[in-house]
Amino acid sequence: MARDRRNGATEPEYASMGERLRRARQARGLSLRGLAEVLGVSPSLISQVENGRAKPSVNTLYALANELGISLDVLLFMDTKPPARGAAEAGTADVAESLDVGVPHDPVQRAASRTTIRLGSGVVWERLTTESIRDLDFLHVTYEVGGESSPADAFQRHAGQEWGYVLSGTLTVRIGFDEFLLRPGDAISFDSSTPHRLFNAGDTPVQAVWFVLGRGSARVAHR
Amino acid sequence: MARDRRNGATEPEYASMGERLRRARQARGLSLRGLAEVLGVSPSLISQVENGRAKPSVNTLYALANELGISLDVLLFMDTKPPARGAAEAGTADVAESLDVGVPHDPVQRAASRTTIRLGSGVVWERLTTESIRDLDFLHVTYEVGGESSPADAFQRHAGQEWGYVLSGTLTVRIGFDEFLLRPGDAISFDSSTPHRLFNAGDTPVQAVWFVLGRGSARVAHR
DNA sequence: CGCAACCGTTCACTAATGCTACACAGCCGG
DNA sequence: CCGGCTGTGTAGCATTAGTGAACGGTTGCG
Numbered sequence: 001m002a003r004d005r006r007n008g009a010t011e012p013e014y015a016s017m018g019e020r021l022r023r024a025r026q027a028r029g030l031s032l033r034g035l036a037e038v039l040g041v042s043p044s045l046i047s048q049v050e051n052g053r054a055k056p057s058v059n060t061l062y063a064l065a066n067e068l069g070i071s072l073d074v075l076l077f078m079d080t081k082p083p084a085r086g087a088a089e090a091g092t093a094d095v096a097e098s099l100d101v102g103v104p105h106d107p108v109q110r111a112a113s114r115t116t117i118r119l120g121s122g123v124v125w126e127r128l129t130t131e132s133i134r135d136l137d138f139l140h141v142t143y144e145v146g147g148e149s150s151p152a153d154a155f156q157r158h159a160g161q162e163w164g165y166v167l168s169g170t171l172t173v174r175i176g177f178d179e180f181l182l183r184p185g186d187a188i189s190f191d192s193s194t195p196h197r198l199f200n201a202g203d204t205p206v207q208a209v210w211f212v213l214g215r216g217s218a219r220v221a222h223r
Numbered sequence: 224m225a226r227d228r229r230n231g232a233t234e235p236e237y238a239s240m241g242e243r244l245r246r247a248r249q250a251r252g253l254s255l256r257g258l259a260e261v262l263g264v265s266p267s268l269i270s271q272v273e274n275g276r277a278k279p280s281v282n283t284l285y286a287l288a289n290e291l292g293i294s295l296d297v298l299l300f301m302d303t304k305p306p307a308r309g310a311a312e313a314g315t316a317d318v319a320e321s322l323d324v325g326v327p328h329d330p331v332q333r334a335a336s337r338t339t340i341r342l343g344s345g346v347v348w349e350r351l352t353t354e355s356i357r358d359l360d361f362l363h364v365t366y367e368v369g370g371e372s373s374p375a376d377a378f379q380r381h382a383g384q385e386w387g388y389v390l391s392g393t394l395t396v397r398i399g400f401d402e403f404l405l406r407p408g409d410a411i412s413f414d415s416s417t418p419h420r421l422f423n424a425g426d427t428p429v430q431a432v433w434f435v436l437g438r439g440s441a442r443v444a445h446r
Numbered sequence: 447c448g449c450a451a452c453c454g455t456t457c458a459c460t461a462a463t464g465c466t467a468c469a470c471a472g473c474c475g476g
Numbered sequence: 477c478c479g480g481c482t483g484t485g486t487a488g489c490a491t492t493a494g495t496g497a498a499c500g501g502t503t504g505c506g
Binding site for chain 3: 264265267268271277278279280283
C-alpha cells in the first residue's frame with residue numbers, strides 16, 4: 001500500500017513547534033495566562049501546546065500565529081525547511097546579542113536634520129539615527145542618475161550583512177555574478193562579504209532605505 | 224477601545240483557503256481520490272475542506288501543504304495572494320505563482336509577492352525578506368487609520384532593538400513616557416525592552432519600513 | 447514570618463469535531 | 477446498457493481539543 005510517506009514527515013514536530021511558540025510569547029513579554037485571555041482559550045491549553053502535550057486546532061494555531069506575529073511556515077516547517085544561505089544564518093543572533101550597547105538619547109531623527117555625507121560618485125548617505133552606532137548603519141541613500149557605489153570594475157566587499165528597501169527609482173544590484181533590478185517597494189538582503197555593486201542605471205534618482213550590520217568588525221565578537 | 228478580543232476576529236477564512244487548495248491540487252493534475260490516498264485520508268474529507276465545509280486538523284493541513292508544496296502562510300492568511308503582475312493567463316498564472324513558494328536562495332523580495340500577516344488591530348506586516356530569519360525582522364508595516372500595535376492600555380515589551388522609517392502618514396510612537404510624532408521621512412530607533420506602543424492617530428494609513436533585531440534572543444527580565 | 451498574587455504544570459473529564467463509510471449524481475469511452 | 481472515472485452530501489462514530497480545578501514554585505508586600 002502507498003500508505004507510508006516517502007517524503008518523510010507528514011506530521012509537524014509539535015515539540016519544536018511548542019518551543020518556538022514559547023519563545024515568541026516570552027519575547028513579547030506575554031504571560032501564559034495573558035495570552036490565553038487574549039485568544040479566549042484556557043491557560044492550560046497553551047501550556048500543553050508549548051510542551052508538545054497537545055495539538056492545537058487550526059483555529060487556535062492561526063490565532064496564536066496571528067497574535068504573536070509569527071509565520072506559520074517557520075512554526076510548522078522549520079525542521080524540514082531547506083537551510084538558508086548567506087545572509088540568513090550568518091550569525092545574526094550573535095550580532096543581536098552584542099548590540100545592546102548604547103541607547104540613543106533622542107530616538108527620533110527628523111527628516112529635515114539628517115547628517116549627510118556626499119560620496120564621490122553620485123551617492124548621498126543620510127544617517128537615520130541621531131548618533132552613530134558601532135557596527136550599525138541605518139541610512140537613507142540616494143543614487144543620482146548614473147550614481148554608483150563603486151566603479152564598474154571594482155566591487156565592494158566588507159564584513160557584515162545588509163538589507164535594503166527601494167523607495168523610488170530603479171536600482172541595479174550586482175551580487176557576485178547575479179544582477180537584480182529593484183523597483184520601488186522591492187527589498188533585498190545579502191551578505192556583504194559577497195562582492196557587490198549598486199548603481200543607478202535608470203533615468204531618475206534612486207532613493208532607498210538601507211540597513212548595514214557589522215560593517216566595522218570582521219565578526220562582531222560576542223560576549 | 225479595542226475590538227472584540229474573545230472570538231471571531233482571529234479565524235482563517237476556510238472558504239478561500241479551500242479554493243487555493245483546490246487550485247493547487249488541480250494544477251498538479253491530482254484527482255481528489257488520488258491525493259486522498261497519498262495522504263491517507265478519505266476523499267470526502269478533501270472535498271469538504273476544499274469547499275469550506277470542513278476544517279482540517281493541523282496534521283492534515285500540514286500534510287496537505289507538504290504534499291502540494293504550498294506555503295501555509297499563503298494558505299491561511301487570506302490576503303497573501305499577490306496580484307499577478309502582467310500575468311499572461313489568469314488561471315494558470317495564479318496557480319503557478321502560488322505554487323513556487325519554495326524559491327530558494329533569492330536575495331530579492333519583490334513588492335508584489337510579499338508574505339503578509341494581518342494583525343488584529345489594523346496592522347499589517349509584510350516581510351521584506353524572502354525567508355524568515357531568526358532574531359531578525361525586516362518589515363513593511365501598515366497601520367490603518369486607528370491601527371495600533373497594542374491596545375491603549377497595553378504596551379509592547381520584548382527583547383532586541385528596532386529601527387523604523389516612516390514612508391507615509393503620521394505615526395505616533397510612545398516609548399516609555401515619551402511620545403513622538405513621526406512624519407514621512409522621519410526615523411526612529413529604540414530599545415525594544417522599553418515599553419512601547421505605536422499607533423496611527425491620523426486620518427490616513429501609515430506606511431513604514433521596520434527593522435527589528437534580536438526579538439527572540441534574550442528574554443526580557445521580568446520586573 | 448505569613449499572605450497574596452502571580453507564574454507554569456498536571457490530570458481527568460467532556461463537549462466538540464475531524465474523519466470515515468457509504469450512497470449518490472454527473473461525465474466519458476466502449 | 478455497462479464499468480470507471482470525477483466530485484458531492486449525510487449520518488454517525490471515534491478521536492481529541494479544550495476546560496477547570498488543583499498543584500508546587502517564586503516574587504513582593506505589610
